Amino acid sequence: MGSVPPSGHPVDDGHPHVGGSRGEQPRGGGGGGRMAGLDAARALAIIGMIMVNVGPRGEEGMVGTLYDVPLGRSSVLFMLLAGVGMSIMTRSSLAGGRLPWGTIVWRAVLLLVGGLALQMAGHEASVILPLYGVLFLVCLPLLKAPTWLVAGLGTAATVVGPLIWLSVRAGADAFRVKEPTLLDSPAVILDDILFSGSYPAVVWAAPFLLGMVLGRLNLRDPALRRRLVGGGAAAAVGAFVVSHLLILVFGEPGQTIGWDRLVSATAHSQMPLWLISSMGAAVFVLGLSLLTEDVLARRLPALVAMGRLSLTVYVGHLLxxxxxxRPGPDSLAAGVLVSVLLIGVSIVFAWLWTRRFRTGPLETLLRLPSRRS
Known part of the structure; x- marks a missing residue:
């Protein structure tokens, strides 16, 4: 996390899609500078996304169930952290400072175009980067808005967003999604990002806006960190339990998207209970990472380094x-092995890279406007 130095320009928090390291070393909770807890949370989000993207998913047994835990949750954590980073990056603008809109637009375009191009590779995964690009542009008018307004819009997105998505997607196959690519027309790309893809913006704006609210708080406050852990856990478990109770009463939703889907907390169901549960889990992980960041910075510096290079690692694992x-893996054992290898290589690469360089390979591209200025 970055603090606001005397010059009035915010120090980037290191998030690949929002801010970027400027050579500051990860630190614990005391004093200013970069927060190791945020980087560790990003690393955990990336690790979960690697497991989900490697697959296979839906395997039976305890190991299969545990392997599927990150499904839908790690990407929500990644999105929430994007909102946190955006608020940290633009914090000085709330006090009358200059809004770095040029840098934000540059990153939005780069992530949108790059993500659409990356979707064409044969990795068989859903690329989340185009959604980042769209939300970066959409959030520009909110960066100087009062916190109560951002929180209100986030709450509305949690409830109204899924209803809009249901209205648009009613009657479609729940397991058929369309991922946008650079070869599609602008109208198709917009429809896919807003409604038809794995990450419909009309729904996924909710964790991003929640992250923006959290990024405006004093994340160094130990009491706040404890509240994030407790409140996040309560929301994650509570919404999941409510969903199962409703399913016992009304039955399982069908494969065709309809209003019976409102009871679902299944991963990527795009429904309110799933959003609340997944955002609760994300807040829990964030709070726990911040609460233990002193230990993480000392004992697991390689994990923290992975979080600093999260964009590079994310793109790298898809390539x-x-x-x-691909094709494969065809068994759970093979999926676990591939995931462990990719995660291990990513952690070692990030650790070695950050010992020599200040900024990750792809993260450097996001900082070109700020470096020039």
Whole structure:
């Protein structure tokens, strides 16, 4: 996390899609500078997304169930952290400072175009980067808005967003989604990002806006960190339990998207209870990472380094899937092995890279406007 130095320009928190390291070393909770807890949370989100994207998913047994835990949750955590980073990056603008809109627009375009191009690779995964690009542009008018307004819009997105998505997607197959690519027309790309893809913006704006609210708080406050852990856990478990109670009463939703889907907390169901549960889990992980960041910075510096290079690692694992893994893996054992290898290589690479360089390979592209200025 970044603090606001005397110059009035915010120090980037290191998030690949929002801010970027400027050479500051990860620190614990005391004093200013970069927060190791945020980087560790990003690393955990990336690890979960690697497991989900490697697959296979839906395998039976305890191991299969545990392997599927990150499904839908790690990407929500990644999105929430994007909102946190955006607020940290633009914090000085709330006090009358200059809004770095040029940098934000540059990153939005780069992530949108790059993500659409990356979707064409043969990794067989859903790329989340185009959604980042769209939300970066959409959030520009909110960066100087009062916190109560951002929180209100986030609450509305949690409830109204799924209803809008249901209205648009009613009657469609729940298991058929359309991922946008650079070869599609602008109208198709917009429809896919807003409604038809794995990450419909009309729904996924909720964790991003929640992250923006959290990024405006004092994340160094130990009491706040404890509240994040407790409140996040309560929301994650509570919404999941409510969903199962409703399913016992009304039955399982069908494969065709309809209003019976409102009871679902299944991953990527895009429904309010799933959003609340997944955002609760994300807040829990964030709070726990911040609460233990002193230990993480000392004992697990390689994990923290992975979080600093999260964009590079995210893109790298998709290219590795396309080049070396697909088609497959065909069994849970093979999926676990591939995931462990990719995660291990990513952690070692990030640790070695950050010992020599200040900024990750792809993260450097996001910082070009700020470096020039």
């Amino acid at each position: 590795a899937l396309a080049a070396f893994v």
